[in-house]
Amino acid sequence: MTSFNRKVIQIGHCGLFQWVACQAQAVRLCAFALLSTLLLPPTAFAQLQPLLSQPQTVEEEPQSELATPRDTSRSILQSLANPLENRLSSSFITRPTSDLSRESIIEVIELFPHIVDRYGVLMPVALVSNNPDGSEENNLTSDYEQIGQIRAQGQVVPILLQRVTVRSGEKQWLVSRQTIRAISNLDLEITRPFIETVSTASLNDARFRGAAVSHWLAIPVALCIALFFAWMLYKGLWRASQRYIEYSGNSRNSQILSSSITPLCMIFGVFIFYQLELALGLSILVRQDMSKLTVSVIWLALFILIWSLLNNLSSRGEQILRQKNRVA
Template sequence: MFIARHTTPSNRFRYIIVSWFTALLLCALPAATSAQEVTEQDTAVAAPAPAWPEDSLGRRTPQGTVTGFIRAVADQDYTKAAFYLNLATATDTIRDGAAVAQALQRMLDQRSKTIPRSWISNLPDGDLEDDLPPNLERVGTATVNDQQIDILLEKTEGPAGGPIWLVAAETISKVPWQQAAPTETVIEKTMPGFLEDNRLGGAPAGHWLGMLLIAIASYLLAWGITSGLIYLIGYIWRKTRDEPTLGFIRAFSLPIRLYLAALLLVYLSQRLGISFVLRQRFSELTIIVGLIAVLLLLWRLVDVLTQFSQRRLVERRNMAGISIVLFLRRGAKIALVVFGTIFILDTLGFDVTTGLAALGIGGIALALGAQKTVENFVGSVTLIADQPIRVGDFCKVGDTSGTVEQIGMRSTRLRTTERTIVTIPNGDFSSQKIENFAHRDRFLFNPTLRLRYDTTPPQIQAVLRSLRETLTAHPKIDKTSSRVRLTEITADALKVEVFSYILTNDFNEQLEIKEGLLLTMMDAVNTKGNGFALPVQQLLLHKDGEGVEEKK
């Protein structure tokens, strides 16, 4: 009921994924290629449909044979069940097909492991990628006289043509159908007679009650095992009492408990001899419980990781990172729900291949219609990963300057100096030139002083000496880069360039230092020299052909 299926489950999964991505690839091909393919397909000869009719017992596929046999034995119609056995090539000693079918049922009831019906191939040719010949299909194993045998189906040709799958003669030859006193199972030994006589859903009522008790016992046993392990780990490893280790332990506890309970339910139901008809009814359910346990584990791990990341980002005051973490958590949970639903439907026997192909085509159409949304999301991821800006930084993006207030999934908001809000899409934001003023470690101090023309060279030297002493004496000026030089003699002034760095990253502090330096330099120019040069303007007036020049 809960058996490794060799290559079939992986083949089904691979088939689903390959079909999905094949649909994506075909949709992405150029139009010319598609037109060429259509033309070639129009000229190709269509493959002929199978000429053989449907089998009245549904034996055209391995899954149909197993389903039909289970229904027949559930109705205790062993004469009909015999039609699902390959008695034609069996040994000559086998005469009574109904007796063989009943003996096969008892063998399956006693310590057998059968593949869930939804996992058995539903194709006329069977599963061609397993490790068996093309005409054989393994659907389970059973234990007979302490020896494990394979339960095989073999493909034969029907009277009207076409494949007919039957229980293989190799398996039938190993069925102990001539035992005088069949061995009783544990459930048969302990079950009252009236529960054996009353049947429900193709199995004795006592087996249903036993299955319920086994399920309860399995969960309680799994709860005890996991609780004991958690206590033992916490007693040995003290770190498990603190976060984030405690969160990981709690995330694993419930999923492991559910998965262990499903394994115990399968194992105990096989060992105690629960009817294989009933076990087949519960086979998909146990697989789904195991799948839910895995999905629940991933779900809880996503919560633990995001909570841990959120705490770290809050400590670092990275609000934009928190937005990305929350978005990724929602996306991961949606993906878990989608893929979980797909696998559950596949386990229940629904054909999800067509739906996945349609989902791939719809995903391409949605992506084409949401290019800007995807572009903005990629831009937000870039902003968070590269971190050219953070919330609270003063920056200039294009022609817009302001303080970053929020980095969202679609856009970033800036508060300008005019106290207005500018919203920039993250796709545009990440592609523009970003100048971040918040990360500079010092401020440039680079004024140009204009001295009067009548300032003598000794006075200029005195002014330069005083300005240099001002820079050297200030504790917040970088001494290695500071300089004061007479750089240019222009038509209206003598230019003195001051170059230095103010050692602070606080904007208000640098304004205060800059103000003090400028006042001290103004005093030096006025006391050591003749003051600052005033702008000069020349005005030429023409009157009666004579030019008069005035200066201001």
């Protein structure tokens, strides 16, 4: 072996070690980004967004904290996480009308955290419109935006925001009178969540990011149960696909069937996890944080499905070209 060859091999080894080190660093960065997304509060991203999206030298006029539906949705969640600050009423239309008294409005605002925790579903903050004029793709009239719903007594009450002009002349998105009136008409029984009935008082009283610690400790259990059912579905579908391949002998359809099993099981696992969250009665704050994970898993499943289908289509095209070349 010449000295030139030895030098080439040494360079190749060095390049390989550098590549491995880069790959390990990339994995650590991805893991850190995922943990940051799950653990950092939404306010951190709210503070980073204007810094990244706007130039530092431009000075703009201060805007209202409730100028967009996303701002109001974020404000409601912050008020639920910090009930001692008593800021929830600022996100509601509190002016009484002939068919909606001030006492009814105050009662709805006081019970709203318990109602949303027990019966409510809120959209992830990232999916709520950040346009001051609201979303143009919804089926609602102008100046209205839906950010969630309440399911109780066989009824579905949408949580609507209405764009109104306040006394200062600013336009803000506040919880509409229609929603307040519909909630006041419900005869709801506020009961303890199931997770708090099986947990100790110390875990129920201790708080982490606005929710009881017992609610957070239930997340790993729900994840394990959801993964177990998703794995059982995967095993069943895989065996069924193998039997179908043996009897039919159609390799083309078998490839498409096999590639769709994994994303289907991932979406099924997300569905089971979501149902477990509702069954355990987890706080809306916990469910909102976990929605980042569930939405990411759904997008990942769709990406895997599309990539597998494109891969199968490309392999089919390659086989057709080979057959044409053989015939030629």
